[in-house]
Amino acid sequence: MYQVSYDEIIEDGSEEERSRERQAFDESIRLLEQAMSAGVKSSAAIQALHFTEQLWTILIEDLLNPGNALPEATRASIVSIGIWVVKEIELIRKGQSDDLEGIVSINAIIRDGLN
Numbered sequence: 001m002y003q004v005s006y007d008e009i010i011e012d013g014s015e016e017e018r019s020r021e022r023q024a025f026d027e028s029i030r031l032l033e034q035a036m037s038a039g040v041k042s043s044a045a046i047q048a049l050h051f052t053e054q055l056w057t058i059l060i061e062d063l064l065n066p067g068n069a070l071p072e073a074t075r076a077s078i079v080s081i082g083i084w085v086v087k088e089i090e091l092i093r094k095g096q097s098d099d100l101e102g103i104v105s106i107n108a109i110i111r112d113g114l115n
Helices: 016-036 043-063 072-093 100-111
Strands: none
Touching: 016 043, 016 100, 043 072, 043 100, 072 100
């Protein structure tokens, strides 16, 4: 698991953009925590995994955009984290994992670094 603080890797970006990103991660965490209570096969889990996968897919696409201002190494590190999250989501969907807590932890680390 990656232990990286987003504030260590984000250089520029408006406060408004970071606020929207924080809100998106907050929502993902909220949904995932509900899913942990309801179980990985619940409708809450389906919703949480879908939202979280969309969040990370958008983030990865943005990071892969050549116009992204973050340094290449930083972008690559965050993309690697995102790929792990998306793969973990797929394992959960297949019934090969139930590690919602790991995804919550990663999302919280990234969200907290946006402050």
